[in-house]
Amino acid sequence: MKTLVQDHDLEKAIPFLVARAGARMGNAFSKALKPYGLSLSEWRVCASLQHTPNQTLSELSVHASADISALSRIVDRLAAADLVQREKCGSDGRAVRIALTPLGLDLTQEIIPLAQHYEAVALSDFSVAEVKTLRALLLRLYANATPLA
Template sequence: MLPLDNYIPYLLNRAGARIAQSFSDEMRALGTTLQAWRVLAALRDRDGPRVSELSDRTSIEISTLSRVLDGMETQGLIARRRAADDGRVVTLHVAPAGRRLTDRIVPIAERYERVAVTGLSSSETETLKQLLRRVYANMDGLGAP
């Protein structure tokens, strides 16, 4: 029988849950959420995606993401716009208040990454990132439940 503390899905979840809980506490103190941060970070990397693209990028289900986006729009953090080439398509954009909040959060996010990889060389850190991306992509092999 596989010991729990040697089971990769458990180890990934355990590390992620610990980071997410602490990070969520810090986001709450800033008046935002971990999910809103994911949205802002994704839009910082690439402004103007559709909701479905943003859902894939942030790993937030569309129904949940829609509620998050509603709240962020009310707070003035993001804006929804109709695509110029297709008026039926809505794209998402960071508003000035969202940029200011993102600028406040980035140093916190960088600190979390630094702490998480303490004791790893830069080469090991890059390898870890590559392996985690591969593990994520490998899960496509399971197909839909």
């Protein structure tokens, strides 16, 4: 009896395609961040805190796409560089909120145009409608993957 061999074309698999595009963009942007002394993960924390200040580690882990243990080390490095600060929450003495310092905000504001340029290059031959659709589809893909986490 013959064994049925299933074919799986990795080059067409959505998780692979998303990861490959993200890796290419992330690797390129990581190189651009080196002169600023930031890693891509550190940038994501700063950018997230610029957009939504005073987040807890739990909130930040969702927005910066990092697990809490790795995120805690990232925040430690950023705090040592005086880019972020921790503040205890008034209602819960154990909870800590993280915010950019003035130095962290200035650095983040300086890098934002560079981040926007990298995104613009990657989307350069997409129409406005295609970009809107791509964002919506990626958000939906992320939400649909929740049960897999």
